[in-house]
């Protein structure tokens with residue numbers, strides 16, 4: 001019987017197990033990650049074909065290695081699986097795949113982990129086996145008419161597994177809502193479950209804020225140049241408050257009002273930008289109609305930009 005000794009044994013090589021391994025490796029500790037799967041990331045490979053993460057790539061990375069995609073993109077399950085595998089390889093984490101842990105017990109002041117005919121002894125054990133290993137199927141499921149096709153979401157891959165006719169999807173969270181959305185294209189579909197609410201499509205305001213800062217700097221510089229030459233006219237438009245400029249300021253800021261994830265700081269920056277734009281237009285003696293058109297264009301352009309961001313939602 002093989003017997004290995006480590007400081008720490010991590011059971012499970014998903015996000016939690018790998019991130020724990022990263023921190024232990026950084027501290028030079030001896031450890032091993034035991035995972036039941038054949039390859040790191042396998043739980044993601046076994047989910048349905050069209051699955052996209054609900055969390056954008058900017059939030060999907062583990063410590064030390066960003067997810068290799070645009071921050072606002074919604075990765076596929078396969079991309080997530082590949083990222084986890086690449087993560088383990090990148091940090092040379094000692095993952096031992098294909099080892100399903102059976103028992104964990106105390107032996108004096110140490111722990112003993114068994115997996116088949118192997119044992120692992122350690123001072124610390126981190127159980128990172130996740131919470132989604134066992135499908136929850138209601139007790140009455142076997143009593144339903146056997147002519148019905150019944151599938152748990154963990155067995156669902158695509159609509160071709162279903163018979164023709166109506167489909168009832170039970171549970172309206174990520175899996176249920178996603179599957180119902182896909183199945184509804186080919187079957188009359190009812191989605192049942194507690195309403196979990198909706199978050200409006202997000203906007204990556206960080207980049208917008210940076211762009212606004214850059215534009216702000218450019219606009220301030222331009223205004224400075226123009227002020228130097230036309231200072232007698234400069235006062236005309238300073239601080240004038242118009243409806244469209246105000247709307248444009250809020251749109252540029254991209255705050256929660258528009259369903260963005262921005263903060264009110266974004267609106268403040270938008271206001272600063274619009275005041276500067278207003279000053280520049282005043283200095284240029286832009287007629288009122290021209291200004292309104294420019295603000296309108298700014299609003300439409302920013303909304304189109306947000307619309308593009310919103311389309312990436314999976």
Ligand SMILES: Cc1cc2nc3c(=O)[nH]c(=O)nc-3n(C[C@H](O)[C@H](O)[C@H](O)COP(=O)(O)OP(=O)(O)OC[C@H]3O[C@@H](n4cnc5c(N)ncnc54)[C@H](O)[C@@H]3O)c2cc1C
Pocket residue numbers: 011012013014015016017034035036037041042043047052053054055099100101102128129130131132133174175
């Ligand atoms: C359909 C679906 C979509 C999801 N989408 C998102 C999303 O978009 N964004 C997001 O942040 N989260 C999402 N989640 C949740 C996400 O998958 C989990 O929060 C995350 O995987 C938890 O990581 P973990 O490391 O704790 O567990 P897991 O990722 O489940 O990893 C557990 C690991 O432990 C191994 N293991 C289990 N038992 C044993 C054993 N006895 N011996 C050895 N190894 C074992 C498994 O092989 C597995 O590799 C989704 C979940 C599902 C089901």
